[in-house]
Amino acid sequence: MPYVNIKITREGATAEQKAQLIKGVTDLLRDILGKNPATTVVVIDEVDTDNWGIGGETVSVLRAR
Amino acid sequence: MPYVNIKITREGATAEQKAQLIKGVTDLLRDILGKNPATTVVVIDEVDTDNWGIGGETVSVLRAR
Amino acid sequence: MPYVNIKITREGATAEQKAQLIKGVTDLLRDILGKNPATTVVVIDEVDTDNWGIGGETVSVLRAR
Amino acid sequence: MPYVNIKITREGATAEQKAQLIKGVTDLLRDILGKNPATTVVVIDEVDTDNWGIGGETVSVLRAR
Amino acid sequence: MPYVNIKITREGATAEQKAQLIKGVTDLLRDILGKNPATTVVVIDEVDTDNWGIGGETVSVLRAR
Amino acid sequence: MPYVNIKITREGATAEQKAQLIKGVTDLLRDILGKNPATTVVVIDEVDTDNWGIGGETVSVLRAR
Numbered sequence: 469m470p471y472v473n474i475k476i477t478r479e480g481a482t483a484e485q486k487a488q489l490i491k492g493v494t495d496l497l498r499d500i501l502g503k504n505p506a507t508t509v510v511v512i513d514e515v516d517t518d519n520w521g522i523g524g525e526t527v528s529v530l531r532a533r
Numbered sequence: 534m535p536y537v538n539i540k541i542t543r544e545g546a547t548a549e550q551k552a553q554l555i556k557g558v559t560d561l562l563r564d565i566l567g568k569n570p571a572t573t574v575v576v577i578d579e580v581d582t583d584n585w586g587i588g589g590e591t592v593s594v595l596r597a598r
Numbered sequence: 599m600p601y602v603n604i605k606i607t608r609e610g611a612t613a614e615q616k617a618q619l620i621k622g623v624t625d626l627l628r629d630i631l632g633k634n635p636a637t638t639v640v641v642i643d644e645v646d647t648d649n650w651g652i653g654g655e656t657v658s659v660l661r662a663r
Numbered sequence: 664m665p666y667v668n669i670k671i672t673r674e675g676a677t678a679e680q681k682a683q684l685i686k687g688v689t690d691l692l693r694d695i696l697g698k699n700p701a702t703t704v705v706v707i708d709e710v711d712t713d714n715w716g717i718g719g720e721t722v723s724v725l726r727a728r
Numbered sequence: 729m730p731y732v733n734i735k736i737t738r739e740g741a742t743a744e745q746k747a748q749l750i751k752g753v754t755d756l757l758r759d760i761l762g763k764n765p766a767t768t769v770v771v772i773d774e775v776d777t778d779n780w781g782i783g784g785e786t787v788s789v790l791r792a793r
Numbered sequence: 794m795p796y797v798n799i800k801i802t803r804e805g806a807t808a809e810q811k812a813q814l815i816k817g818v819t820d821l822l823r824d825i826l827g828k829n830p831a832t833t834v835v836v837i838d839e840v841d842t843d844n845w846g847i848g849g850e851t852v853s854v855l856r857a858r
Binding site for chain 1: 583588593594
């Protein structure tokens with residue numbers, strides 16, 4: 469029944485990588501907390517680098533440096 | 534003053550359906566908890582099926598089966 | 599499969615009211631979008647009035663006025 | 664180490680305005696709570712006006728009035 | 729730089745289990761997407777069973793059955 | 794109409810500091826994007842240090858070092 473939200477910058481994650489991430493997180497919740505995979509929901513948000521800030525700057529600016 | 538976030542897969546919900554959902558949730562909060570509709574905010578996120586996992590698999594994979 | 603997060607101020611909502619809200623939102627998603635209730639997740643967060651702001655003020659201050 | 668999520672309607676915020684917002688919020692957290700800017704994350708979500716409701720109506724409908 | 733939010737029902741997860749979960753998710757993001765662990769943030773929310781609904785019912789009701 | 798969610802570790806932020814943060818963020822959204830303070834919502838979540846991870850470790854462990 470857990471719900472997991474993963475936010476990453478939109479920088480080319482493939483469908484295969486996202487599927488691996490969903491599988492991996494679902495397995496962790498089963499192995500560590502005994503959570504039922506059938507009702508474990510994982511949602512990945514990919515965020516434009518203009519919209520993600522760290523250290524007071526956007527990732528767009530950090531990547532361009 | 535409530536804030537509601539609804540996450541669904543991006544699979545063709547129409548503007549009309551989303552408007553009905555917003556109206557319905559706002560009414561529920563007024564009817565059950567007495568919340569003021571004027572400051573009730575509802576945000577709908579539509580998520581690509583590659584980015585939504587349940588049971589350890591993406592919805593893209595589930596839909597293709 | 600939808601995921602809904604409802605944030606309200608912590609001001610005495612009862613278990614019965616929260617159960618009605620969960621039922622109501624789940625029914626709306628089935629009726630409007632055809633979503634399967636069995637995998638519809640609704641999470642309610644109750645937030646202290648010191649931690650909720652609207653109009654630049656906390657709800658604690660608004661309520662005390 | 665704080666995490667801040669800002670949701671606004673998608674109505675033309677520029678990269679420069681979003682960068683100012685990220686800088687401003689990061690500075691506030693340093694000035695008021697002493698939080699380290701280096702690990703302060705700010706994520707901005709821009710939401711379609713069809714998907715944002717207030718007062719039981721979508722912003723698309725409100726803007727068209 | 730990823731941000732991960734894990735929501736589970738408050739049903740006795742230990743500090744050790746939560747630490748394992750944080751370590752596991754951080755490792756997955758490094759191994760699958762090459763994300764830097766130093767700036768990977770994981771936040772776990774434990775939610776009262778009265779406040780978590782699935783299938784239109786609260787987990788409190790499901791557990792009592 | 795913006796919605797802002799600020800997550801910080803629960804380490805003694807005062808009601809006064811949280812009020813300043815709410816005021817500050819609301820002002821930023823008005824000054825930079827012209828958003829109406831009357832419908833700007835800010836919600837602060839304070840998270841136990843056992844439930845917050847960075848660099849693959851909980852803040853509880855980092856603070857104890």
